[in-house]
Ligand SMILES: Cc1cc2nc3c(=O)[nH]c(=O)nc-3n(C[C@H](O)[C@H](O)[C@H](O)COP(=O)(O)OP(=O)(O)OC[C@H]3O[C@@H](n4cnc5c(N)ncnc54)[C@H](O)[C@@H]3O)c2cc1C
């Protein structure tokens with residue numbers, strides 16, 4: 045039973061999310077091959093070969109895949125995927141973009157955002173913003189899946205010695221082009237991989253006020269997140285949105301500041317180990333999921349928290 | 358240019374669903390239903406293209422049981438010119454929906470097809486991409502900006518690292534993200550007018566598509582409940598708990 049995992053990367057570095065996807069693949073069982081498709085992505089293929097439990101790395105190094113355009117990637121993946129029983133990717137914006145397109149070309153369904161492997165054909169996945177968990181059984185010969193990375197512990201990045209095999213392919217659909225990208229420069233841990241996340245909501249009042257959270261985030265080595273309302277208001281960029289339709293996080297510690305706790309927000313963070321909420325409204329729904337709730341004005345509580353952390357850390 | 362917009366009937370986003378006690382599904386009895394929020398954004402974008410003179414006609418299409426006519430009427434009230442219901446009571450999975458949309462696309466030959474990025478009930482985030490694959494069209498998913506320049510459609514996408522812009526050759530597929538626009542409300546006169554707009558009903562058989570299911574839902578359960586927590590009185594107490602009780606700092 046062979047599995048093809050589609051690696052996520054930026055041509056120079058393997059994204060950690062792939063280690064979680066491989067963990068899900070291993071939970072299914074069978075040989076796990078990793079596809080690294082990109083341009084000048086040899087270093088990524090080398091890194092993938094070192095991952096514990098990888099049987100083979102298939103490296104498709106071609107201009108057509110340089111920007112992970114879905115039109116080209118899906119042609120490649122459906123081509124290679126025919127020889128596998130499972131094709132698995134991350135439920136990231138890249139995976140969501142590419143994997144359904146590949147599944148349709150293979151004429152099979154896709155099962156999105158799996159959070160557990162129940163058996164070789166049965167998986168659990170959240171629906172209705174995580175307010176229900178469905179157990180679904182697939183009858184397709186090739187199962188295309190995306191994985192909720194927070195539900196599977198990463199495999200070790202080292203310890204394997206897989207062979208890297210070049211894939212000679214150049215699928216260029218010729219219907220789309222990459223124009224540019226504005227990637228947010230992170231001087232903090234990445235949101236979906238961080239041990240601690242500090243998130244602000246509409247209660248922050250402005251983008252300027254988000255700077256208040258810097259001190260806490262610095263001291264805790266935290267990533268910064270936000271609610272949809274904070275993103276919509278232009279306080280912070282879209283890549284910070286946590287929730288049903290944003291990023292899913294499950295850190296050891298999630299601190300929600302000035303966030304009411306709408307179901308769409310909870311969907312993205314309620315699997316965090318410890319949740320702290322700071323909100324001036326004692327009836328805010330966020331308190332129903334918070335392990336520690338502090339009813340306070342954030343403009344007093346946040347500076348105080350920063351000072352206190354300074355003392356104890 | 359014609360714009361085709363795919364719209365889905367879903368539970369209202371304000372409703373918290375409950376799982377049925379027999380674990381067969383969620384309970385949708387007497388629950389408020391609505392247009393999927395991302396589909397509302399899709400309609401709005403199409404209507405704005407028409408208002409800007411870029412699009413000539415906006416066609417809303419929905420696939421599902423007869424009651425989906427309600428959401429098509431809403432789409433018409435929001436500014437769509439006409440609507441198509443592909444009526445079926447069968448269980449619909451994204452690949453079949455994509456095949457039905459492909460058949461409608463072939464019939465209507467629009468220059469742009471707009472879908473939501475995600476339906477808020479099934480949370481699939483698949484249909485637009487599958488449809489684009491079957492129709493051989495380029496796709497711009499999770500769009501926060503759409504610009505039409507001749508036969509090129511520039512789409513700015515919300516991606517995990519920030520924003521990415523791609524140029525697509527028309528006809529193309531766009532799926533909407535939250536920041537694309539802020540949908541209008543339907544005015545009463547427009548709701549009245551919508552009742553008279555054309556709404557055609559087709560069946561999958563009319564379109565030559567067989568509705569198939571290749572996975573089945575065995576069980577639907579409520580998620581694991583979180584243990585209720587406590588309220589702390591002061592920042593000092595909070596930090597003490599985090600350090601000595603939860604041991605996370
Ligand atoms: C289709 C769809 C998808 C969505 N997807 C997402 C998603 O992925 N993620 C997401 O987050 N939301 C999402 N939402 C939006 C969601 O429904 C809520 O509107 C949003 O989460 C609210 O953000 P908020 O809590 O920051 O704002 P509000 O609900 O306005 O809450 C602000 C909170 O700040 C508190 N506050 C204000 N001032 C202070 C102060 N000085 N000190 C302390 N507390 C203060 C208030 O008491 C209040 O509780 C989605 C909605 C839809 C329809």
Ligand SMILES: Nc1ncnc2c1ncn2[C@@H]1O[C@H](COP(=O)(O)O)[C@@H](O)[C@H]1O
Nearest residue numbers: 363364420472473475476481482483484
């Ligand atoms: N039954 C349907 N009828 C019409 N459009 C649909 C239907 N299901 C999904 N769509 C479209 O596909 C988008 C994404 O849905 P999904 O792939 O289920 O998350 C929705 O926002 C709609 O635009």
